[in-house]
Amino acid sequence: MLAPESLCSTFKHEHYYRHNFATKAELFAAIDNWMEFHNSYRRDSSIGMLSPDAWERSLTVSGTDQAA
Structure with a gap:
């Protein structure tokens, strides 16, 4: 998982740096869209090539399995 500084840098x-934003609203929408992509689809080698959402779900399932 990325630390906040790494996340911002990424x-x-x-x-x-690859886009021009005419308004703050455009920038905020771009941030929301990128965060959705990053958390839901972008695979991360530090967590077994899973997306952050998939990795978190795997922890929840593992925690449930251990409690049973």
Whole structure:
């Protein structure tokens, strides 16, 4: 999982520097869209090539299995 500083750096290098935003609203929409992509679809090698959402779901399932 990325630390907040790494997350901001990743966003800037993958998206912000490659686009021009005319308004703050456009920038905020781009951030929302990128965060949705990052958390739901982008695979991360540090968590077994899963998306952050899939990794979190796997922890929840594992925790449920251990309690049973």
